[in-house]
Every structure is written in C-alpha cells, then in structure tokens.
Amino acid sequence: MNYKSYCSFNGDNMEANIKENERIDDLQLKGLKIIQNVEGFCFGVDAVLLSDFAEIKKGQRVMDLGTGTGIVPILMAGKTEAGEIIGLEIQSEVAEMAQRSMLLNHIDHRVKIFNEDINNALDIFGKESFDAITTNPPYKHGGSGIVNPEDAKAISRHEVKCTLEDVISVSSRLLKNNGRFFMVHRPERIVDILFLMRQYKLEPKRVRFVHPYPGKRPNLLLIEGLKYGKAFLKFMDPLYVYDGNGSYTKEIDEIYRRGEA
Template sequence: MMLVEGERIDRIAGTRDSIIQSQDVFSYSIDAVLLGRFASIPIKAGRILDLCSGNGIVGLVVAGRTKATIQLVELQEQLHSMAERSIKLNDLTNQIVSHQLDVKNLQNAFSHGEFDTVTCNPPYFPVHSNKLIKEKVAIALARHELACTLNDVISSASFVLKHGGKLAMVHRPERLAEMMLVMQQNGIEPKRIRLCHAREDEPATILLVEGIKGGKPGLRIEAPLFIYQADGEYTQRFQQEYFNE
C-alpha cells in the first residue's frame, strides 16, 4: 500500500485498527471517535451510512462494534482515497465501502429508506458572506459549510433512513437549537443528547445528538462527559470511553 507524500499511519484510539492521515487535510479528533462510540447501531446485521466521512474515521470506529455493512460518503477525492486505503489496510473491504459523492446528491446513489443508522460529523461553522476563510481549501471544506449545510445533511439522512432508523451526529453545542429544529422539520425526532466538556467547570465544547426517523417525542439528556481532570490528566470516564481502558 502506497502512502502519498505528507501522509502517515496512526493507530485509532481504543482499537487495533490504523488510519491514514495527512498534514495537508483535517485529521480526526476526539469528536469523531466519540460519535463512533455514541451512535446506536445494529450489531449483527444491517446497513450503516456515514456522511461527510473524511478519511473514514467514524466508519472505522463503528466497524469495531458491528458486523453490519458500512457505506462512507465523502466529497473530497483526497480524503476518499485515504479512506479507501485505510479500509484495505485494516482488511475491512468486505464490510466498508467508501464513495466519493456529494451529500446533496445522495438520492442518486442510494434508495429511500435503505439504512438502519446514519452517522455524520459535518462541517461545524456556517459561512457568512462577510467572513474571509483563510484555511487551505481541504480544511475549509471540512470545517465550514461551503459544500453542504446542516439542512443538506439532515434532509439527505432522512431520505435514506428507514422508518425507525437513527441519525447520530456530533456538532457544536451552540447549534443545538438549530439542529433539533432541522431534525424535526425532516421527520427525525431528537431522542438522546450528550454534552462533552474539556473540564468540569467549563462550558461544553462537543455535542452528541441522536434522533429517530418517525420517532415519538421524548428526549433523554445523558450524563455529561468530562475529558480532563483539574491536573490535566484524562478523567477515568473519558479513558474508559475513548481508549476502551
């Protein structure tokens, strides 16, 4: 397997699997691994779709929890290529397939109601006409809603989810109200929320949300996750959930 200049192979936290990353594009962060562990997924059989999949991190984490098939959708060719090679690196070609595809064109590639679970770690930041984005194009596309909006992602997820299927997303806490509204507008009822904080005395920085297509109202707020102790070491709970220790 060939690595492109600037690429490296990293071990995925809490797994035996590896992933190809690059200094030129957005590397995976805590958010993606937490999403892969938070999402409710079919364990023995079923179909899972990961949108805005980047280099495949969420799909690879999810693969360690299930025998279900997993489809990845990523717009950027470079990230799609890295995901494909990471899948081969971990001998997961029989379980995971990566597609280079625009989320907004999902209906042209998949059937209505095809998936049991959809996961997504989307671009976090809306684009304002008066804001100049100075990042590299690949990083800007991963961080900002240049290619797809929150509504694009959720409406596409709703199309491919079966009735009773689940959408799990990670995002920024300040967009919680918007997320819940857009989910309900697309027939997905928010059912679980978890907030993650860097430290116990600091505001949340990571939001995990899961909803059910066609679900009944009833929202559960799960216990918060604190990442660091006062001394800067990881909390025991975070180590258990992130590193499987």
C-alpha cells in the first residue's frame, strides 16, 4: 500500500491546532469534536444520517469516499467497532483539517485521512480491499449552474472532481465480494443511482427516504448496495427530521444520541 498521501499529514510535529476562520464543534457523542472552517462547507444532517444508516461490523475495514471534514469517519469511530477507517478527500486543505480533527480526538491510530482523487484509490489500496464503503458525494450535475471548479463549496456540491458514476464504479472495485456500499444522495437522482449500482454489481438492498416534515416530499435518500447481491430491494419506513411542531423527531434525537455521555 502506498501511504505517501497519508504520511504527508502525519508526524510528531503536527498538532490539532485551530487556524483562522476555524472553529471546534462538539458532536455530543463520547466527547468527540470536529474542526470546521466557518467560510467553507460544513457538514449537515445528511452526513449524520449516513453514519447511522451504515451497518458496520466489528473489525471491518471501511472507506469513506469524499470524506470532506471527516465527519462520517469520526462518527463511525464513536458508534461502531470498525477496525480501520480510511477517509479519502481530494481537497488538500480540507483533508489536512480532517486529519487535525483525528488528532484532536486521539483517533488518528484508527482513522487515517488520505489527500487523493478517488480515481487513484485502486492504485493506492488495491482491488477488493474494503468490507464497506460510505459516501456522501456531490449531489448536483457538473453542468447545473455556473461554478468555480476550484471553489471548495462547489467541489462539495457539484460533480466537478468526480461524477456519480465515478463514485459507484470505484466503490464496486474497492469492495470485497459481499461488501456493502452505503450512500446518501438526492431522491431526484434515484434512477441514475439504481441504474449505475446494478451496472457495477452493487445490488440495491435498502432504500430510505428522508423527509423534512410529515406531509413534505423527501429531500434525501439513504441507500445500501451489496456487491454481487441477489435482486431484492427493501423500502424502509420514511424518516422525518422534524415533527409537526418544528421539533426534532424522537428518531432524529436517537440518531444524534442527544444526552449521551
């Protein structure tokens, strides 16, 4: 395995210091925290829901593609007994910030951040080297709206550096047989998602739509695929973020594990 990209962020001289325009947010889970740039792309409910939706078993090796600030690996480190978690992020400044969050939480021995393009992942890690993959990829087509291809927010939101097909095809090749793929995306892309997952042998197994309120259309979907799985798709009960009074639903409170030490 080529650890060049990881080692550039690793070493005794690196500290989890806070830079200008950065803040530390308490994740209210086992004392875990995350460093975020107030002017950059901060994590949202979609990342939290993905980390909860992903079923990770003890000792498994997990890859988070397009990890951004590292929120999904941090939450999975707190919620699961995964053996090793790799976060892959193409933006060097964001990857470096994510690595400092791992140091801040003292989980850098278990969670490693690589500053790499996902299209180089196979060269670095090899085929069929992961038990599970999570991803919260850009939702918007590269051509939808005028974007600056070097802008951090644009890279996070638009298919500038990678496409949905890139994410699914690379994930399929990285996963072991019967490996599991977990993704959060937009409902309007479901046809593309199901088509590409089946094309690349990630058989869709579970879908869950996320609604902002009861009676409102879904604005997120969570989906699981099984490499070389048999055809059978389960539609789970819808997940509502807010109840009719504008408060978080009981299930969302449980997912966020509010009040847990």
